[in-house]
């Protein structure tokens with residue numbers, strides 16, 4: 001503990017600031033925020049450290065805008081996938097809960113044959129690649 005007593009507060013501060021990780025986390029963000037004046041694309045008012053325009057409420061933060069766009073994209077993609085699933089369910093999905101038992105059994109048999117066929121196909125593909133290698 002002797003060493004800490006000998007160091008003045010300034011020395012400690014300097015040590016921290018010289019440390020690059022400290023710089024990255026604390027000093028550079030501060031510098032960046034100080035120069036973070038964004039002109040509103042909608043009304044032309046300059047805003048300092050605001051995510052939304054103080055005058056008209058337009059979203060200013062580039063990062064935020066990108067995040068929102070990304071979230072929207074994700075939502076659209078999910079919706080499209082949902083629609084796709086609803087409009088064209090697979091033969092198996094459509095008939096596995098059919099009201100006639102015969103149809104249900106028939107569909108299950110076809111489905112298991114298909115699965116077995118795929119498994120065999122994959123096995124042959126693996127075998128060919130194994131032999132080739």
Ligand SMILES: [Zn+2]
Pocket residue numbers: 040041042043044045053054055056057058
């Ligand atoms: Zn504005």
